[in-house]
Amino acid sequence: MAKKQKQQQQHQVMQQVPSVGGIRSSFQSLVALLIAILVVATIYIRQSNEQLFQYWTTYDKTISGLSSSCNLFAGKWVFDNRSYPLYKEKECTFMSDQLACEKFGRKDLNYQFWRWQPHQCDLPRFNATALLEKLRNKRLVYVGDSLNRNQWVSMVCLVGSVISPTFKTIHNNGSINIFKAIEYNATIEFYWSPLLVESNSDDPISHRVPDRIVRVQAIEKHARHWTDADYLVFNTYLWWRRRQMKVLWGSFESPEDGVYKAVKLPRVYEMALQTWAQWLEVHVDRNKTQLFFMSMSPTHQKANKWGGIKGENCYSETEPVTEEGYAGDGASPRMMHVVDSVLGELKTRGLNVQMINITQLSDYRKEGHPSIYRKHWETITEEQLLNPKNYSDCIHWCLPGVPDVWNELLYAYILEL
Ligand SMILES: *[C@@H]1O[C@H](CO)[C@@H](O)[C@H](O)[C@H]1NC(C)=O
Ligand SMILES: *[C@@H]1O[C@H](CO)[C@@H](O)[C@H](O)[C@H]1NC(C)=O
Ligand SMILES: *[C@@H]1O[C@H](CO)[C@@H](O)[C@H](O)[C@H]1NC(C)=O
Ligand SMILES: *[C@@H]1O[C@H](CO)[C@@H](O)[C@H](O)[C@H]1NC(C)=O
Ligand SMILES: *[C@@H]1O[C@H](CO)[C@@H](O)[C@H](O)[C@H]1NC(C)=O
Ligand SMILES: *[C@@H]1O[C@H](CO)[C@@H](O)[C@H](O)[C@H]1NC(C)=O
Ligand SMILES: *[C@@H]1O[C@H](CO)[C@@H](O)[C@H](O)[C@H]1NC(C)=O
Numbered sequence: 001m002a003k004k005q006k007q008q009q010q011h012q013v014m015q016q017v018p019s020v021g022g023i024r025s026s027f028q029s030l031v032a033l034l035i036a037i038l039v040v041a042t043i044y045i046r047q048s049n050e051q052l053f054q055y056w057t058t059y060d061k062t063i064s065g066l067s068s069s070c071n072l073f074a075g076k077w078v079f080d081n082r083s084y085p086l087y088k089e090k091e092c093t094f095m096s097d098q099l100a101c102e103k104f105g106r107k108d109l110n111y112q113f114w115r116w117q118p119h120q121c122d123l124p125r126f127n128a129t130a131l132l133e134k135l136r137n138k139r140l141v142y143v144g145d146s147l148n149r150n151q152w153v154s155m156v157c158l159v160g161s162v163i164s165p166t167f168k169t170i171h172n173n174g175s176i177n178i179f180k181a182i183e184y185n186a187t188i189e190f191y192w193s194p195l196l197v198e199s200n201s202d203d204p205i206s207h208r209v210p211d212r213i214v215r216v217q218a219i220e221k222h223a224r225h226w227t228d229a230d231y232l233v234f235n236t237y238l239w240w241r242r243r244q245m246k247v248l249w250g251s252f253e254s255p256e257d258g259v260y261k262a263v264k265l266p267r268v269y270e271m272a273l274q275t276w277a278q279w280l281e282v283h284v285d286r287n288k289t290q291l292f293f294m295s296m297s298p299t300h301q302k303a304n305k306w307g308g309i310k311g312e313n314c315y316s317e318t319e320p321v322t323e324e325g326y327a328g329d330g331a332s333p334r335m336m337h338v339v340d341s342v343l344g345e346l347k348t349r350g351l352n353v354q355m356i357n358i359t360q361l362s363d364y365r366k367e368g369h370p371s372i373y374r375k376h377w378e379t380i381t382e383e384q385l386l387n388p389k390n391y392s393d394c395i396h397w398c399l400p401g402v403p404d405v406w407n408e409l410l411y412a413y414i415l416e417l
Pocket of ligand 6: 286
């Protein structure tokens with residue numbers, strides 16, 4: 001910036017000089033000199049104004065926090081293989097085979113090298129030590145579905161990279177998975193409840209039930225495990241993505257006594273989120289717990305949405321979408337609106353839940369999914385092998401990758417940068 005101005009300044013002065021040359025009147029040279037002084041003075045004032053402006057913006061950052069003064073969610077992806085990835089896949093002790101794309105044969109590794117660049121500011125660089133200091137004697141709990149678990153694994157990799165093997169543990173107990181940083185007495189946990197409220201999909205291992213049933217008014221069974229955490233990060237979306245849901249009024253213990261009713265989307269989603277919101281309003285200690293809601297993670301099942309071939313999906317994609325403002329069909333604006341209004345209502349009642357709006361930024365990343373490069377739980381048939389797109393995972397995300405950036409956004413809010 002300063003260099004450019006200097007060049008302009010030299011350029012303008014040079015333009016003046018020839019016109020004064022020779023034995024013309026000294027009046028003309030005086031005018032030229034004055035003009036030159038004027039130009040220099042103007043540039044000087046502009047520069048110091050800029051310094052003043054910079055000073056005020058830095059000041060503003062320290063007062064109100066970067067994340068509240070800048071929209072971190074509007075921006076673009078920049079290829080940056082100098083600062084990314086933030087950790088190596090092989091070096092992450094607790095990596096999941098569902099997400100380890102390099103290990104499962106992916107050759108194009110560019111998905112690891114993208115930095116999210118907000119339009120108005122920079123995303124603060126992730127500092128694992130600083131986060132662990134902040135989490136000392138505290139619990140950070142992710143609650144939700146496999147996308148939230150994807151983000152939890154990313155966080156465990158991110159902070160795990162600065163902890164030696166003897167000072168970190170992981171243990172699973174039913175729906176809860178606990179990573180512990182021993183020296184910090186800090187835990188980073190994941191709690192499985194894909195619909196947040198109670199459902200017949202709550203078993204952390206075998207939850208693929210064909211006939212999905214949800215108790216939209218019941219959350220206590222889950223919530224009592226995490227209500228007193230210091231940081232809570234929620235998500236729920238994908239398991240609701242159908243036309244309607246079967247709702248049970250009654251209990252799963254004696255299902256024959258219950259009343260069942262099919263309720264359409266997005267109404268049933270709203271009912272569940274209201275149950276969740278009411279629980280928080282009554283049970284969360286506002287002085288202690290900071291709340292976050294991850295907006296929906298988009299899927300990339302239909303290549304024709306981004307100008308690819310109809311019938312294809314994320315399989316064999318190697319580059320993000322570059323069209324600014326791109327929105328595919330892998331996320332539901334209607335459901336996003338429901339989340340937005342439930343959070344808005346909670347705010348009027350004095351409970352702040354920060355939405356981390358990852359939907360648009362992740363929508364660009366059609367190449368970030370594991371596709372066929374992951375461990376598959378069911379055996380892949382020979383017929384499928386001939387047609388790889390048929391068993392491609394275009395829902396979850398390779399690590400290192402997109403969820404690391406979700407955590408960088410979360411980090412900015414937790415550290416109040
Ligand atoms: C999420 O962020 C995108 C990009 O800035 C924006 O277009 C969209 O309106 C945001 N959604 C919500 C619910 O805030
Ligand atoms: C980064 O990418 C550029 C362009 O693709 C390449 O020339 C360079 O070798 C890469 N650097 C590293 C450290 O991988
Ligand atoms: C990371 O945070 C720690 C603790 O706050 C600090 O000592 C260290 O200098 C930071 N590292 C970088 C690279 O900023
Ligand atoms: C360790 O952290 C837990 C919260 O996760 C807290 O209840 C406990 O008091 C802490 N222990 C010490 C020794 O500070
Ligand atoms: C697992 O969780 C249950 C219920 O929360 C608890 O009673 C039990 O002690 C836990 N087991 C282990 C090994 O942590
Ligand atoms: C929260 O903090 C405020 C101000 O310090 C205090 O008045 C209030 O009683 C606290 N609430 C709870 C539930 O601890
Ligand atoms: C691939 O998927 C299409 C559409 O879902 C289906 O018609 C076809 O039978 C599948 N083929 C294989 C080999 O699984």
